[in-house]
Amino acid sequence: MKCPYCDAEMIPGFLNCGNTIWSERKHRISTLPGGKEKYALYLEVPMLSPHHIESHCCPKCKKIIIDAFDYDNNLD
Numbered sequence: 001m002k003c004p005y006c007d008a009e010m011i012p013g014f015l016n017c018g019n020t021i022w023s024e025r026k027h028r029i030s031t032l033p034g035g036k037e038k039y040a041l042y043l044e045v046p047m048l049s050p051h052h053i054e055s056h057c058c059p060k061c062k063k064i065i066i067d068a069f070d071y072d073n074n075l076d
């Protein structure tokens with residue numbers, strides 16, 4: 001996969017993470033989505049090992065691209 005920003009070949013790998021949420025707002029304590037906030041890539045605290053999110057990292061400009069389609073969100 002080519003980086004859409006600088007056209008370098010991206011490195012496939014995994015974002016290894018714990019509880020996670022992409023949100024339009026900052027969460028101070030909990031990562032639980034609430035109210036009317038728009039969120040994506042919501043993952044609860046993992047049970048055994050970290051979550052493994054397939055993604056690509058650019059070795060040149062260091063951007064990481066994640067396809068969050070299959071993860072919990074309320075964007076629709």
Ligand SMILES: [Zn+2]
Pocket residue numbers: 003004005006007008058059060061062063
């Ligand atoms: Zn790049």
